[in-house]
Amino acid sequence: MTTDKIFPTYSISNLTKNYKNTQVLKIEHLELEKGTTVGLVGNNGAGKTTLMRCMLDLIKPTTGQVLFEGIDVSTTEEWKKYVGSYLDENMILNFLSPDEYFETLRKIYGLSEEDKVKHIELFLNIFNDELIGHSKYIRDLSKGNMKKVGIASAIFNNPQAILLDEPFESLDPTSQNKLKELFTYLKKERSSMIFISSHDINHIAQISDRIIILEKGRIVKDLKDVANMREELNDYFGTN
Amino acid sequence: MLKLLLHLERLQFKRSPVRDRLALERGMVILFKLLLLIYALIMGLGLNTFLTVLYKDVEPTAAFFKILTYYFFIEFIMRYFLEGTPKVEADKYLHLPIPKKTIVQFLLLKSFFSFINLFVILLFLPFILEVVSQVLGNVSAILVALNLVLLSWTVHWLSVLVKTLENSFYYVMLGMIIISIVGGLDYFDFGVLTTWMGQFLEGMLPTSLACLVLILIFLFSYFMVSSRYARFLNADAHQNSLFNITDNSLSFLSKYGLTGQIADVEWKLILRHKKSKNMLKASFFGLLYGFYLYGTRLDDIGDLDTFSLLFPAIFSTGIFILNFGQFFLSWNTSHFDFYLNQPGGVSSLIQGKMMIFLFSILIMTILSTPYLYFGGIFLAATIAVGLFNAGINMHFITLLTIRDPLPMDINNGSVFNYEGVGCAQFIMGIPFFVVPLLLFALLKYWLGLWGGIIGLSLIGIIGLMLFPVLANLTISKALNNKYTIGENFRNKKY
Structure with a gap:
């Protein structure tokens, strides 16, 4: 799969997801461009995680399709090499130690030992000396530390698209800031497309080039004016 | 409070999204247990014949007391493997002002109502009524029955206690090997151990003193288990053993x-x-x-x-x-x-x-x-x-x-x-x-x-x-x- 410039990283059309008689997602059209950081916000139950799961082919949409670089994600698995994601604890092998887990990922992605070390170095200041070289299973880690392992695994293979559900939640303030720096770095140096859902208006407004507001499964706002984002978000949520 | 906990547990079952499947599974389990109990009853009714065939030269009552050692060992194994551990699902109650003691009581009482409690009665009551009461008299027979039940209940707490030990499985295996050796020796007429045990039980079980002692042991074992369980209720207690990982x-x-x-x-x-x-x-x-x-x-x-x-x-x-x-x-x-x-x-x-x-x-x-x-x-x-x-x-x-x-x-x-x-x-x-x-x-x-x-x-x-x-x-x-x-x-x- 080459990164042909004609295709946006993600292109979603007529995507709906129904559970019994309730429609939880209805997105007519959405394109996510390479090298951008896109925030996804919305109240609880707005459909943020459902959208991400559809984009990762974890659930089958009722109608519509998701294209990753022009290819329908439900037809191949090749794209999984280029998309990194961490939505929740179901996506992590929690009975391994972080070291074992990263080693497993290294083998799955067929990376060299140096690649792995380089990748882990990216995270060293976020891991804060608590995760590497410690003999503790991931399932026994604190929530925040577990999240750090998850995020590190999402970015492991130098992906073109990164999907993260609530990455800032349960991280300490220092790690939150370091994580924001990391996102900026990834966007700049690797021109990855970063798609992040969050409830934290400050963080999301700070790093996003674009913010999509979801309400009852529908896109109600697509903010692209970086200067006024925070204000518009506060207006929408009635905060401030 | 116990009633409330029981009620919550029932609701959990009733509102489970897979209730029908759970009900089916429970039905199967109940059927299986019923089958075991029927076997026990059949064996109980035939015990007299069985004992006379197995131990030709021994009085049936002596033989009866002799096999009790085996029986309680087997009962222990059954309880160990077939009874569920009283589940430490207490995490969701620990932050509420419910005394830990109450939670422990609830868990243990629930575990106590086990179908295996019926085994001792089904297996031995027919024999006690038919033979023991003839030989030793009615009062002694009642005492024997009572003491057997008390022993069986104590075995229950014992098995719960053993389950809380780390590596309990290996102890149980060791016990099984020992009892097999004892049984083998017995079979080839070298075994005096079970004969001594039999004689001891024959002397003790029909007495009211034994009844008193067994009640005390039963209560003591309950308190042992409950104090051990109370320690297990801390949210992180079951994690401690996991902290050191081994490279397996x-x-x-x-x-x-x-x-x-x-x-x-x-x-x-x-x-x-x-x-x-x-x-x-x-x-x-x-x-x-x-x-x-x-x-x-x-x-x-x-x-x-x-x-x-x-x-x-x-x-x-x-x-x-x-x-x-x-x-x-x-x-x-x-x-x-x-x-x-x-x-x-x-x-x-x-x-x-x-x-x-x-x-x-x-x-x-x-x-x-x-x-x-x-x-x-x-x-x-x-x-x-x-x-x-x-x-x-x-x-x-x-x-x-x-x-x-x-x-x-x-x-x-x-x-x-x-x-x-x-x-x-x-x-x-x-x-x-x-x-x-x-x-x-x-x-x-x-x-x-x-x-x-x-x-x-x-x-x-x-x-x-x-x-x-x-x-x-x-x-x-x-x-x-x-x-x-x-x-x-x-x-x-x-």
């Missing part, structure tokens, strides 16, 4: 590419969860079973039937794949999305599991080489069945269970934990045992005994050569079902 890697597996790497990860999964660890231990019992069955048939080896020859072999080489294969993907409930999210993840996962299965058959077959002691035919049969299990049977199981894998909490290790059990788990034993038996019987009929063994091996070898094709059947089914499986696992409706 099958690192040579990871040489075999991605599949091998995942096989290694799966092996770690088995060693690091309670349910899988228990099943792994149980798998080794399969081998002992072979020794037992072949051992008892040593004198009539000449006309050994298909069943007696093959069944232990299927069991010993296949019990691992039967145990682990029945929950094939359910083992990965908590992290299935991980595999969905990797390129080729699901197919590597399935192949990795199969690699472990093949490896287990190899190990079990190697461990069965001592069957040579009974004669070459037994080892040959074991190898033939091992090949058949590896080539054909493994795929039967994976194909059956891949249809609708149910989510399962693999940290729950108790025997009557029926999470992940659906229809497939009940019926899959049939093809697993029946197909090789039938095939062998047919081949033996046409080609003779060795023809059957060689034929079965050949079929297995052909299956092994077709491995990629057969494995693909399971893989493509899993991929077709991946959304449903993923959703079920994510929602974790146990």
